[in-house]
Amino acid sequence: MIPFPLKTRKQTRIAMTVSEIIKLGSQKLKAAKKDDADFDSQCLAAFVTGCNISSLRLKYADSVTDREETKFFRFIERRINGEPLQYIIKEWDFMGRTFDVGEGVLIPRPETEQLVEYALDFLKDKSEPTVIDLCSGSGCIAVSIAAERPDAKVYAVEKFPGAFGYLLSNIEKIGVKNVNAVNGDIFDPAVLSDIEPDLILSNPPYIRTSDLSGLQEEVKKEPVTALDGGSDGYDFxxxxxxxxxxxxxxxxxxxxxxxEDQTEYISELFKENADSAESLNDLSGLPRIVGAII
Incomplete structure (x- = not known):
């Protein structure tokens, strides 16, 4: 195991550079068999030094303060212990915008960006559309739609208080005025009972309950309420x-x-109430999105 830097009061501190802490942090993460060790170390270095990762190289030769070094290696240890990078730095980018995230909310992922792009393509010929985002979580879907389509009226439904807090903070952070946050359960028929939407979007929990124990350690840190889709994964x-x-x-x-193994069942399920349904592949070529037109 690679030891963490030790200092005592009697020792004269030799300041490490940004480049040096990145290298050592990456070595520690690789020793712990963490994927994306170089990237994670760079992100944490950028976070503790107060810059963005795109400008980090300009600071490689700069010395870090004792406080920055201590924080950095504490964060590296948290990553080694399985805490998601996004929870440590408390934000993550989605559709070109930076969203607040943390314990209690699902981390936005690239696959979901494709869902938003698919939705925006559907909306391009519609004026002042009404959109409902169910199981909204951080609000990355609802807020992105609202930002791209300021003429839209967007409703974001989230049941759990922890995630709902992030939804509210991201509406304020991104500065959209056309999102209505609804603290409600999508299984409750009274929720938005008087709203007729043009488009419904959702990235609901879809993992089978029996599969939860086999998830990556980082994914297990995310709220089970955002992951557990019931015994067969299709409850929602x-x-x-x-x-x-x-x-x-x-x-x-x-x-x-x-x-990726659910699109066929969901397509058939949606066809019971729709004229047509289709599935779309993600960037890895795996089927991950189902759309159905009424």
Whole structure:
């Protein structure tokens, strides 16, 4: 095991440079068999020195303060112990914007950006559309849609208080005025009962309960309420099909993210209330999105 730098009061501190802490941090992460060790070390160095990762190279020769060095290696230790990088730095980029994230909310992922892009393409010919984002979490979907389409009226539904707090903070942080945050349960038929949307979006929990124990350690740190889709992984898709799709008018659409082995079942489920359904592959070529037109 690579030891952490030790100092005593009697020792004269020899300041490390930004480049040196990045190198040592990366070595520690690699020794702990952490993926993306170089990238994580760079992100943490940028975070403790107060710069963004794109300008970090300009600071490589700069000395770090004792406080910055201490914080950096504490953060490295937290990563070694399985805490997600995003929870440590308390933010993550999504669709070109930086969202607040932390314990209690699902971390935004690139696959979900494709869901947003798919939605925006559907909305391009619609004026002042109404959009509902179910299981909104951090609000990355709802807020991104609202930012790209300021003429849209967006409703973001989130049940759990921890995630709902991040939803509210991201609405304020990004500065969108057209998102209505709703603290509600999508299984409650009274939620948004009087709203007729043009588009429904959701990245709901879809992992089978029996599969939760086999997830990566970092994923296990995310809220189980954002992961557990029930015994077969389809609990949320069934209520989307049986209740929420019935709110859509002719020509309206529902689009969801799901697991790579779930698109066929969800497509057939949605076809019961839709004229057509299709699945889309993610950047890795895996089927991860289902869209259905009423």
């Amino acid at each position: 898709y069934r209520v989307l099909a049986s209740h929420w799709m019935k709110k859509l008018p002719k020509g309206g659409m529902i689009a969801v993210e799901c697991g």
